Amino acid sequence: MLICRPVKNAKPREQTPGILWLHGGGYATGMAEMLYFSRALPLVKKYGAVVVAPAYRLSWEAPYPAALEDCYAALLYLRDHAEELGVNPRQLMVGGESAGGGLAAALCLYARDRGQVRIAFQMPLYPMLDDRDTPSSRDNHAPVWNTRRNHLAWRLYLRGLRGKTPPAYAAPARAADYSGLPPAYTFVGTIEPFYCETRTYIANLRKAGVPACMDVYPGCWHAFDMLAPFRKVSRRAAARFERAYRYAARHFFSYT
Numbered sequence: 001m002l003i004c005r006p007v008k009n010a011k012p013r014e015q016t017p018g019i020l021w022l023h024g025g026g027y028a029t030g031m032a033e034m035l036y037f038s039r040a041l042p043l044v045k046k047y048g049a050v051v052v053a054p055a056y057r058l059s060w061e062a063p064y065p066a067a068l069e070d071c072y073a074a075l076l077y078l079r080d081h082a083e084e085l086g087v088n089p090r091q092l093m094v095g096g097e098s099a100g101g102g103l104a105a106a107l108c109l110y111a112r113d114r115g116q117v118r119i120a121f122q123m124p125l126y127p128m129l130d131d132r133d134t135p136s137s138r139d140n141h142a143p144v145w146n147t148r149r150n151h152l153a154w155r156l157y158l159r160g161l162r163g164k165t166p167p168a169y170a171a172p173a174r175a176a177d178y179s180g181l182p183p184a185y186t187f188v189g190t191i192e193p194f195y196c197e198t199r200t201y202i203a204n205l206r207k208a209g210v211p212a213c214m215d216v217y218p219g220c221w222h223a224f225d226m227l228a229p230f231r232k233v234s235r236r237a238a239a240r241f242e243r244a245y246r247y248a249a250r251h252f253f254s255y256t
Helices: 032-037 041-045 066-080 099-114 147-157 195-207 232-251
Strands: 002-004 018-022 050-053 092-097 121-125 184-189 212-217
Touching: 002 032, 018 066, 018 099, 032 041, 032 050, 041 050, 041 232, 050 066, 066 092, 066 099, 092 099, 099 121, 121 232, 184 195, 184 232, 195 212, 212 232
Parallel strands: 018 050, 018 092, 092 121, 121 184, 184 212
Antiparallel strands: 002 050
């Protein structure tokens, strides 16, 4: 588990969010060190947040629910060590890219239902949410992530269910109740597989009365902001993401 804190943080604890950031990789690959080129690192460097990035078990070694259990344990660690880390326990946030975004959404459902820890804000960026084909994930041949890779990743992640219908904790798009979830922000490109499921997730949150915002980038493929960070559209996406975070840091708190 990586813990990133600002070198000098003049902010008092009550103004310092604690963020659990979950790496992508289709649930099967990736590492906590991906934090260093993720959207989360500027939240430490520029805005004084504290970020915790767990090295959750990957699906090739342990299928669902191993990754979710590891991420929930990391969330409890963040809660239990809030004073030591210098973060506000009423402002714990979760986020991640791709499969990390899917885990962030699943974690919000899981934490709501267990009632042990409250999440103040979620940032599931272009999240991997639906094991079923959607109009954008079906017959998708875009760069980086496509239909074939998506099918393989889901089969590997869900193989422990032995053909059973996945629960919402495994595939958050299958959730029936979105009420009581934390406010959300995300962004997504229009040609990537997760475009439709991202839009649907935000729409479902809004229908349940949850504040939820999304930016859409026409013609952009999966993880464009991380893999082509110097493109104008990537810089714009990063700036809008940081603006949404700053708003959340001022306005969104959990209450027990």
